[in-house]
Amino acid sequence: MGTYDGEFTEYFTARAAALRRLGYLLSGDWNTADDLVQVTFLKLLRHWHRIRDGHLDAYARRVLINSYLSHRRGGRHEIVVEQVPDRADPSEVEAVGRADVAAVLAQLPARQRAAVVLRYLEDLPVAEVAELLGMAEGTVKSQTARAVHALRRGLIMDAPTTRGKE
Amino acid sequence: MSVEDLTVQTALLESVPSAPPMKHTAQSLLAAGARARRRRRLAGGGVSLLAVAALVGAVAVLGAPSPLARPEPAAKPAVTPNGPVGKAWPTLDPAPYCAAANQAGNATSADIERRYQEYATPYPGELPDQIGARMSCYLMSVVPSYLPGATFYMNIYRGSSVERPSAADPPLLGSLDAQVAQAPGVDLNSPSFSAAAIVADAAGVGTVEFKAYPVGSYSAQDMADNCRSHVGACELRTGPHGETVGVWTVEDADGYKLIDVDVYIGHTIVLAIAANDDPSYWPGFPSTPPVYNGNFVGRKSPPLNADQLLAIAASPELAIAPAP
Numbered sequence: 456m457g458t459y460d461g462e463f464t465e466y467f468t469a470r471a472a473a474l475r476r477l478g479y480l481l482s483g484d485w486n487t488a489d490d491l492v493q494v495t496f497l498k499l500l501r502h503w504h505r506i507r508d509g510h511l512d513a514y515a516r517r518v519l520i521n522s523y524l525s526h527r528r529g530g531r532h533e534i535v536v537e538q539v540p541d542r543a544d545p546s547e548v549e550a551v552g553r554a555d556v557a558a559v560l561a562q563l564p565a566r567q568r569a570a571v572v573l574r575y576l577e578d579l580p581v582a583e584v585a586e587l588l589g590m591a592e593g594t595v596k597s598q599t600a601r602a603v604h605a606l607r608r609g610l611i612m613d614a615p616t617t618r619g620k621e
Numbered sequence: 622m623s624v625e626d627l628t629v630q631t632a633l634l635e636s637v638p639s640a641p642p643m644k645h646t647a648q649s650l651l652a653a654g655a656r657a658r659r660r661r662r663l664a665g666g667g668v669s670l671l672a673v674a675a676l677v678g679a680v681a682v683l684g685a686p687s688p689l690a691r692p693e694p695a696a697k698p699a700v701t702p703n704g705p706v707g708k709a710w711p712t713l714d715p716a717p718y719c720a721a722a723n724q725a726g727n728a729t730s731a732d733i734e735r736r737y738q739e740y741a742t743p744y745p746g747e748l749p750d751q752i753g754a755r756m757s758c759y760l761m762s763v764v765p766s767y768l769p770g771a772t773f774y775m776n777i778y779r780g781s782s783v784e785r786p787s788a789a790d791p792p793l794l795g796s797l798d799a800q801v802a803q804a805p806g807v808d809l810n811s812p813s814f815s816a817a818a819i820v821a822d823a824a825g826v827g828t829v830e831f832k833a834y835p836v837g838s839y840s841a842q843d844m845a846d847n848c849r850s851h852v853g854a855c856e857l858r859t860g861p862h863g864e865t866v867g868v869w870t871v872e873d874a875d876g877y878k879l880i881d882v883d884v885y886i887g888h889t890i891v892l893a894i895a896a897n898d899d900p901s902y903w904p905g906f907p908s909t910p911p912v913y914n915g916n917f918v919g920r921k922s923p924p925l926n927a928d929q930l931l932a933i934a935a936s937p938e939l940a941i942a943p944a945p
Binding site: 489500 | 629630632633634635636637640641643644645646647648650651810
């Protein structure tokens with residue numbers, strides 16, 4: 456890497472807004488999103504010279520997600536669902552207003568919300584989401600399917616058939 | 622993405638309201654990182670017992686400090702909330718470490734590989750106990766000669782971000798730093814060794830730290846690039862034997878000052894750091910890790926100046942020969 460400060464500034468300029476948006480969608484709060492961005496970029500600074508080219512985005516996303524989950528951790532019971540189809544019936548696709556999406560996201564458990572945001576906003580494959588969140592791939596599929604179904608309906612889901620601690 | 626997935630993605634994006642101005646800028650984060658980084662800087666000879674003994678003997682016989690020692694003007698000792706904790710060491714005894722360092726090492730290449738497998742190459746050619754003993758022997762012999770009348774304390778919050786040495790350890794004990802937890806895409810650290818101390822004398826309380834790690838190769842241009850690229854004033858120098866040297870100085874409006882001298886010698890980067898902070902000011906000291914809050918200056922200037930740090934660092938006793 457070349458000039459340390461210049462490269463860092465360049466990366467911040469390019470990616471801070473997107474990471475901040477990710478932080479907002481996870482937390483629902485701009486102050487928390489800013490805190491997540493700060494933690495992320497300070498950790499990036501710390502390991503800058505050791506992060507291989509091409510891995511910056513993945514590393515930044517991992518740090519932000521882990522910081523968010525650490526912030527939310529507190530023995531909460533995460534809802535684990537039974538196997539459901541990966542994709543909802545296309546006939547159920549409906550336009551959903553901004554307030555509905557925000558309201559539905561806010562009601563989701565932290566890891567389920569993170570799974571949805573990573574799958575659909577960041578467009579990450581199931582395997583990568585599973586690895587980032589420490590879940591089985593099947594759990595990622597089921598949690599995102601139920602959450603997306605809720606988004607499409609603008610409703611929060613009914614209680615699933617199985618409950619357990621994540 | 623399918624059409625349905627794009628609808629969800631669009632909905633997520635459209636759900637984000639207009640954002641207020643961000644609290645942080647690249648510059649504010651760089652400044653915050655520089656302060657946090659000063660303690661985590663990482664940054665490549667066998668010891669001659671005769672040479673070290675001669676140095677120790679010379680100091681004892683002549684009864685005089687090193688010609689480079691410049692005692693601080695007499696001043697009221699700094700009053701700190703907690704004071705350095707742990708055992709006070711008005712004198713240090715390097716003899717046991719020098720004896721251990723001069724025992725022939727018999728580590729095989731398999732031993733080396735096994736011991737350092739969590740670290741990036743190049744690996745040292747000796748096991749940690751051997752290098753630690755050599756480092757301890759040298760520093761415990763030399764550093765006090767620059768600080769006449771000082772009392773030393775173990776700094777349990779020395780530069781390594783992970784290792785928490787025992788408060789019963791003597792100051793300036795050299796040991797292997799723990800590997801930092803890694804994530805995919807982040808390269809491993811090569812093994813580094815460090816030794817540190819809290820220093821208390823008539824001028825107040827400050828800290829010293831010495832760190833060394835092996836490198837495959839390092840040029841004057843590398844040092845120059847490193848000098849230009851980091852926050853803080855940096856000066857390029859040449860060492861007493863032609864070594865490549867970088868000297869960083871970090872100061873702030875609270876009176877805090879840190880001097881970091883980096884020397885490339887014998888396939889090793891050696892960092893010699895002195896600061897005028899009193900670790901006992903850190904909130905929660907000593908039970909919680911330090912958080913810099915800019916308000917714990919323990920003396921007017923660091924216990925050692927740049928010339929003294931360079932004289933200590935530019936020594937083959939701190940060189941870590943890489944494994945063949």
